[in-house]
Amino acid sequence: MSRASLRLFLSNAKRHVSQCLSGGGEHHLSFVIGNQSADLDSITCALVYGYLQSFTAQTAKTQGYIIPITNIPSRDLRLRPELTALLKNVNLKPSDLITLDDLGNLHESLPSDRTDWTLVDHNALLGELGKHYSKRVKAVIDHHDDEKAVPQDASPRIIEKSGSCCSLVVNSFRNVWDSASTSSTDTRTGDIEPEEADAQVALLSLGPILIDTVNLRSEDKTTPHDRQAVDYLESKINSSRKLHQTYERDAFYNQLNDAKSNLDALTLPEILEKDYKEWHEGDLTLGISSSVKSIKYLMDKDANFTNVLLEFAKGKKLDLFAVMTAHNESDSFARQLLLLAVSENKAIDVAEKFVTANQGDLKLEENDPGLEASGSKWIKIWQQGNLAASRKKVAPALRKVM
Incomplete structure (x- = not known):
């Protein structure tokens, strides 16, 4: 039994977006997108949500893809050294991500009624995308104050305080994730053993949670949501024959924090x-x-x-x-x-x-x-x-x- 790695999932999703936007027809695309600052939490939330939610996306209109969008142009990825450091740990590069550049002039290629949007790490779709697609927001997971822009009947509609929004994403997907880990999958699209795929996604998710809670040491930022998520994610890593031998929480946190703090190369x-x-x-x-x-x-x-x-x-x-x-x-x-x-x-x-x-x-x-x-x-x-x-x-x- 095998399952798509994060890298293969993103490659397939990027190809799917390109085909839908260039091929015309009655395509429907489902997106999950973080906020405009595109910090580590926002980018990772979209990746994890898109990957895990795609396990449950069985409808023909989405063809099994929930497209995770990094809410910046690709040129701005280099401004986030902590992102590069985190992605390297899970066999990804910034160029693997799906950015605004991959959408092009989306509103010209795809009418709003052939899209639906999930917001993570924010609860109001702003900017150019917001002008065209704010009425198509169908779900939200966020830890900011509720701006009342997402309908009350959105599913899910999770807006709660936490140090990291990724903690809320992880905790909301525990049942789906555990079910996917034990069920058979389509081996035609698989390239990695389920335990290794789980460990990669867990390590990716841990990055922003540890950064945003100062390694769970900040009393002001850390909530039970964050501690629960870290316990669960580390259990996924410990089930991996490969990653459990190299993962150590403090070292992992220090690696990412050092990268985030180094702005010397930036103007x-x-x-x-x-x-x-x-x-x-x-x-x-x-x-x-x-x-x-x-x-x-x-x-x-x-x-x-x-x-x-x-x-x-x-x-x-x-x-x-x-x-x-x-x-x-x-x-x-x-x-x-x-x-x-x-x-x-x-x-x-x-x-x-x-x-x-x-x-x-x-x-x-x-x-x-x-x-x-x-x-x-x-x-x-x-x-x-x-x-x-x-x-x-x-x-x-x-x-x-x-």
């Missing part, structure tokens, strides 16, 4: 692009970049720091741009927040209202070394004393005053 604009999300509220647009290095590290990247920020924000057509850091400072975890009002008048008013409403809760201590950005009259930096307040909390606070 400042590339760091800003690496983990970026965007929202539209009313007539204003907000963008937030997250960084694992301090503001000082970013400033040292480019002598024209603030002007680079402004040009990046203008290129995205933003009114407000924030940079949030989560980094180690004197062997302690620290957060900083930079906020830039790109446009004047209303954007500055929103920025000042945000500070007034949230300075106490976020424990913001201004740390502005006299920054100036040509073309902007408002830019501030704070040390953020509330270390539990990640982008999941700051973004809704900004959007509320927008």
Whole structure:
């Protein structure tokens, strides 16, 4: 008995998408997609969901494929060294992934009513895809605040707090996964023993869970969902004749964390692009970049720091741009927040209202070394004393005053 490896699954899925988009006819495609920041959790959630859900996809319209989409162009994959490090552990390369480039002008090739979409690690389909396909969202698994954009009758509709969204994906698929591991499969499409396939998927899933919970050591981030998922995934690895001999949790975490923390090869604009999300509220647009290095590290990247920020924000057509850091400072975890009002008048008013409403809760201590950005009259930096307040909390606070 054999089963498709992750690599073979992705190869077949990519070929299926290409044939459907180029061949015309009455094709129906089912997609699962992570959020626009395309961080490790978001990318992995889509891969794991697509792979496991395809075990249950027996309908003719999907032909057994749930297509996992990495929500960035392929050129941006190089900005995620931790992704490359994780994929290498499971015999994958970034080029194996299905990105926005593989979809091309999807809305021109495939009417919305011949698609359905599952969201993982977000619960509102945004951007260009959202304009055309938001009404076709049929399922969601997420750990952010519920934006009420996904219908209540979606199946599944799982929106719960967890350190990693991948924990929710794994836990929701345990019955399906265990059943697939013990049942016979179509050997015509198989290339790997079930135990090895399971161990690969388990190792892939563990990556973002360990990163997002700081190896299960963060009391603020780790939830029972995460601990339950790690126990289950490590049992899959221990059932593998190959991987159980080489897997060690701390070493695996350190390998990925070291890769994620190494931004030396990236330019400042590339760091800003690496983990970026965007929202539209009313007539204003907000963008937030997250960084694992301090503001000082970013400033040292480019002598024209603030002007680079402004040009990046203008290129995205933003009114407000924030940079949030989560980094180690004197062997302690620290957060900083930079906020830039790109446009004047209303954007500055929103920025000042945000500070007034949230300075106490976020424990913001201004740390502005006299920054100036040509073309902007408002830019501030704070040390953020509330270390539990990640982008999941700051973004809704900004959007509320927008």
